[in-house]
Amino acid sequence: MPEVIxxxxxxxxxxxxxxxxxxxxxxxxxxxSPVLAVDADPxxxxxxxxxxxxxxxxxxxxxxxxxxxxxxxxxDNWVEYKVQEAVVEAKGxxxxxxxxxxxxxxxxxANSMAKKYIDALKGNYSSVVVDNEAGMEHMSRLVTQxxxxxxxxxxxxxxxxxxxxxxxxxxxxxxxxxxxxVVIVNRFHEKDRDTMAKAAVEKGVTIGGTVRDDEVxxxxxxxxxxxxxxxxSSAALLDAYGIFERTVTGVG
Numbered sequence: 649m650p651e652v653i654x655x656x657x658x659x660x661x662x663x664x665x666x667x668x669x670x671x672x673x674x675x676x677x678x679x680x681s682p683v684l685a686v687d688a689d690p691x692x693x694x695x696x697x698x699x700x701x702x703x704x705x706x707x708x709x710x711x712x713x714x715x716x717x718x719x720x721x722x723x724d725n726w727v728e729y730k731v732q733e734a735v736v737e738a739k740g741x742x743x744x745x746x747x748x749x750x751x752x753x754x755x756x757x758a759n760s761m762a763k764k765y766i767d768a769l770k771g772n773y774s775s776v777v778v779d780n781e782a783g784m785e786h787m788s789r790l791v792t793q794x795x796x797x798x799x800x801x802x803x804x805x806x807x808x809x810x811x812x813x814x815x816x817x818x819x820x821x822x823x824x825x826x827x828x829x830v831v832i833v834n835r836f837h838e839k840d841r842d843t844m845a846k847a848a849v850e851k852g853v854t855i856g857g858t859v860r861d862d863e864v865x866x867x868x869x870x871x872x873x874x875x876x877x878x879x880x881s882s883a884a885l886l887d888a889y890g891i892f893e894r895t896v897t898g899v900g
Contacts, residue, residue, distance in 0.1 A: 657801035668697035675740035699874030705747025857891035
């Protein structure tokens with residue numbers, strides 16, 4: 649079975665960038681190919697971080713299911729075909745995007761469909777990396793319920809640490825099957841250390857690692873470069889790799 653690694657956190661903390669770094673780490677350092685990257689955030693942009701184009705999503709397949717099933721094909725076979733069609737192949741990894749459902753309505757139907765077919769697909773991969781929807785309320789809708797490592801990403805502010813504590817509490821309440829949870833504080837400055845540490849103690853949060861705020865990464869993002877084009881000397885990349893090395897199962 650593949651190792652399943654999920655990324656969670658509130659919006660704006662850089663969790664998708666952390667997810668992109670993780671895919672690069674697994675492909676480049678662990679050489680754990682192929683990796684399946686899943687963008688489970690309706691505000692999809694993991695493909696931009698990874699540098700691949702997306703032409704089809706699970707959300708689109710769900711909408712087409714309403715009136716577009718070819719004659720003589722069962723709904724299950726048609727959906728399986730459309731999901732396979734939505735898998736984008738790249739060097740060392742594949743990408744599957746949930747996407748936004750068209751029109752009003754709950755995201756749950758596409759999410760439920762994704763769970764079924766990700767479970768069917770993941771046996772073809774050595775690792776699965778899932779970039780989840782931002783926020784806390786989605787935790788009950790994780791597209792895979794058996795997670796080996798969950799990275800909860802925060803910024804170094806007391807409010808960010810408070811959100812992490814709430815996410816961790818929800819995880820406990822839901823009884824999710826998560827083998828290991830690691831809190832990553834992203835965009836860290838040394839001046840933030842004391843405030844961050846105080847907030848973590850007050851909220852009962854154990855910080856598993858910090859990733860420095862990095863001008864090299866910011867300039868790379870501004871230039872539209874992918875995570876694979878980020879210089880290996882990037883402080884943020886080095887920090888993230890250090891965390892992955894310690895926490896990804898079978899590596900550290």
